[in-house]
Amino acid sequence: MLDNSDQGTYDLDKIRIANMDEKKAANYRNKFLGFVFQSFNLINYKNALENVALPLYYQGISRKERQVIALNYLGKVGLKDWSSHLPSELSGGQKQRVAIARALASNPKVLLADEPTGALDSKTSMEVMALIQKINNEGKTILVVTHEQDIAEMCKRIVRLKDGVIVEDKKVKQNIIKNV
Amino acid sequence: MFNIERWKEIFQSIQKNKLRTALSGMTVSLGILIFIILFGLGEGLKNSYSDLFLNNANNVIYIYPGKTTKPYGGFKTNRRIELKNADIDALKQEFSSSIEYVNPSLFVSEPISYGLESFTFEISAVSPSNQLIEKHVLMKGRYINEKDIKEKNKVVTIGRLVARDIFKGDDPIGKFINLGSRSFKIVGVFQDTSGDTEENKLIIPYTTRQQILKGTDVVGTVGITFDQSWSGSQAVKLSDNIKSFLKKRKSVDPTDPSGIRIRNVADEIDRSLQFANALQIIVTFVGIGTLIAGIIGISNIMVFIVKERTKELGIRKALGAEPNEIIKMILTESIFITAISGFLGMVIGIIILNSLDSSALQEYFITRAGVDLNIAFSATIILIIFGVIAGYIPAKRAAQIKPIVALRDE
Numbered sequence: 001m002l003d004n005s006d007q008g009t010y011d012l013d014k015i016r017i018a019n020m021d022e023k024k025a026a027n028y029r030n031k032f033l034g035f036v037f038q039s040f041n042l043i044n045y046k047n048a049l050e051n052v053a054l055p056l057y058y059q060g061i062s063r064k065e066r067q068v069i070a071l072n073y074l075g076k077v078g079l080k081d082w083s084s085h086l087p088s089e090l091s092g093g094q095k096q097r098v099a100i101a102r103a104l105a106s107n108p109k110v111l112l113a114d115e116p117t118g119a120l121d122s123k124t125s126m127e128v129m130a131l132i133q134k135i136n137n138e139g140k141t142i143l144v145v146t147h148e149q150d151i152a153e154m155c156k157r158i159v160r161l162k163d164g165v166i167v168e169d170k171k172v173k174q175n176i177i178k179n180v
Numbered sequence: 181m182f183n184i185e186r187w188k189e190i191f192q193s194i195q196k197n198k199l200r201t202a203l204s205g206m207t208v209s210l211g212i213l214i215f216i217i218l219f220g221l222g223e224g225l226k227n228s229y230s231d232l233f234l235n236n237a238n239n240v241i242y243i244y245p246g247k248t249t250k251p252y253g254g255f256k257t258n259r260r261i262e263l264k265n266a267d268i269d270a271l272k273q274e275f276s277s278s279i280e281y282v283n284p285s286l287f288v289s290e291p292i293s294y295g296l297e298s299f300t301f302e303i304s305a306v307s308p309s310n311q312l313i314e315k316h317v318l319m320k321g322r323y324i325n326e327k328d329i330k331e332k333n334k335v336v337t338i339g340r341l342v343a344r345d346i347f348k349g350d351d352p353i354g355k356f357i358n359l360g361s362r363s364f365k366i367v368g369v370f371q372d373t374s375g376d377t378e379e380n381k382l383i384i385p386y387t388t389r390q391q392i393l394k395g396t397d398v399v400g401t402v403g404i405t406f407d408q409s410w411s412g413s414q415a416v417k418l419s420d421n422i423k424s425f426l427k428k429r430k431s432v433d434p435t436d437p438s439g440i441r442i443r444n445v446a447d448e449i450d451r452s453l454q455f456a457n458a459l460q461i462i463v464t465f466v467g468i469g470t471l472i473a474g475i476i477g478i479s480n481i482m483v484f485i486v487k488e489r490t491k492e493l494g495i496r497k498a499l500g501a502e503p504n505e506i507i508k509m510i511l512t513e514s515i516f517i518t519a520i521s522g523f524l525g526m527v528i529g530i531i532i533l534n535s536l537d538s539s540a541l542q543e544y545f546i547t548r549a550g551v552d553l554n555i556a557f558s559a560t561i562i563l564i565i566f567g568v569i570a571g572y573i574p575a576k577r578a579a580q581i582k583p584i585v586a587l588r589d590e
Binding site: 004042 | 491495499501582587
């Protein structure tokens with residue numbers, strides 16, 4: 001949906017995704033999926049609140065309503081007081097939390113996190129993973145891609161890939177993070 | 181099309197990216213500004229050129245009698261040809277269908293005095309049609325008329341500057357002025373927009389002058405007017421016919437370049453207008469050149485802007501922006517910036533053109549430098565349209581690339 005596939009099929013909510021036209025794809029991205037990236041991918045001239053509100057703009061929600069919702073999600077990631085700060089004024093961990101708030105804002109069915117801790121030190125990685133666990137426990141499916149074993153162990157199920165092929169798929173005992 | 185939310189997005193993007201906005205805005209403004217100034221100055225150059233020729237009637241043929249340079253019909257060479265009243269009448273009769281007015285004139289050199297003061301002005305002894313040929317406009321009284329010609333009255337119509345210098349504000353009408361040893365009654369004052377030369381003249385009936393010259397019937401230069409709507413080639417044909425008619429009548433060798441000389445103003449103007457047209461072409465080329473430079477400038481900046489925003493556009497796509505939404509956003513922003521800065525450049529250009537010191541420009545042969553508002557508007561709109569096209573192509577490409585590719589773009 002962000003990229004082309006090499007082979008195989010991909011169904012989302014009973015819909016075949018391959019060769020979907022751009023307009024529909026945009027709609028699905030907006031409604032079903034929330035993305036969290038390794039490099040945060042915040043828009044640098046928008047402050048935290050505006051970044052979180054952006055997916056709502058593409059849902060056609062009014063400006064006032066957007067801000068209320070966005071502020072609510074910023075509160076959820078603990079950054080209510082940072083809402084008017086630009087990404088350049090935030091730390092890496094804070095940026096990733098803003099990105100998670102943004103991914104949640106459109107209330108998607110699935111959250112896709114591509115190396116969410118890849119650019120963070122281990123302490124902030126813990127903070128971010130704690131947040132991800134919290135959201136997961138609230139009932140949201142989250143897919144985390146990572147190279148780090150300890151991060152993987154914080155999830156409930158690990159699908160191991162090697163050279164693009166699934167080599168292992170097992171449920172694990174989650175390593176729950178306490179008091180960060 | 182009008183979507184307040186999109187406009188808010190665009191205004192934020194413009195506000196937060198001041199350098200980018202300023203760069204693209206300045207490219208457009210500068211393009212239009214330079215176009216308008218160059219085009220305006222070019223127009224001024226053209227204006228001064230046509231001004232030189234359009235102040236006098238252009239449907240005039242002047243006949244200058246001179247000395248022959250070839251022997252012909254039993255006459256020796258170097259004979260002075262004189263046109264007489266009878267020749268004028270014959271000319272009128274022969275070309276009655278094609279000529280409107282005939283204006284014989286004599287050059288007069290007489291001292292001018294009023295009261296005890298004496299003055300130096302040019303005196304023309306002419307017929308009433310001189311008024312139409314030289315485009316003299318009456319301010320007071322009357323011009324010399326046919327009755328004056330017939331009765332050889334000693335009357336004079338004077339130029340505005342003559343009246344000012346001699347009478348210094350007093351009403352000259354009805355006063356008597358001495359031309360040589362004879363006293364002439366002033367019947368009118370005229371002005372002429374073409375300049376001071378004509379307004380420094382005194383106009384008397386040519387028949388009066390002939391009588392003063394001991395009843396001679398010789399005239400000097402003859403001006404002939406024809407139908408204003410005639411083309412240059414028709415005028416040339418008429419002047420050729422008049423030339424051969426007079427040469428035959430005065431026994432001048434048809435191949436003699438002198439003897440009877442003809443000056444055709446229409447023909448001259450035709451040639452001058454060709455030069456003016458060449459100027460126009462140059463001006464147009466300069467204008468188109470600057471416009472193209474402006475278009476290339478704005479295209480460059482649009483490509484750069486979209487390139488710079490590739491990542492942002494990728495993020496927007498990942499968050500659910502449709503490709504159309506991306507294209508609309510970029511285009512609306514570029515139209516907004518180019519339109520505002522284009523019209524700003526246009527207005528500044530026009531203000532600069534209008535504030536240029538016209539007397540200083542006159543030295544460079546530029547009169548009434550200015551640009552037709554329609555041309556200014558069209559040029560601005562062309563630049564805006566090309567700005568949109570130049571923005572559309574990279575915007576479309578950016579909207580089409582997969583978000584992941586755009587996101588990798590660091």
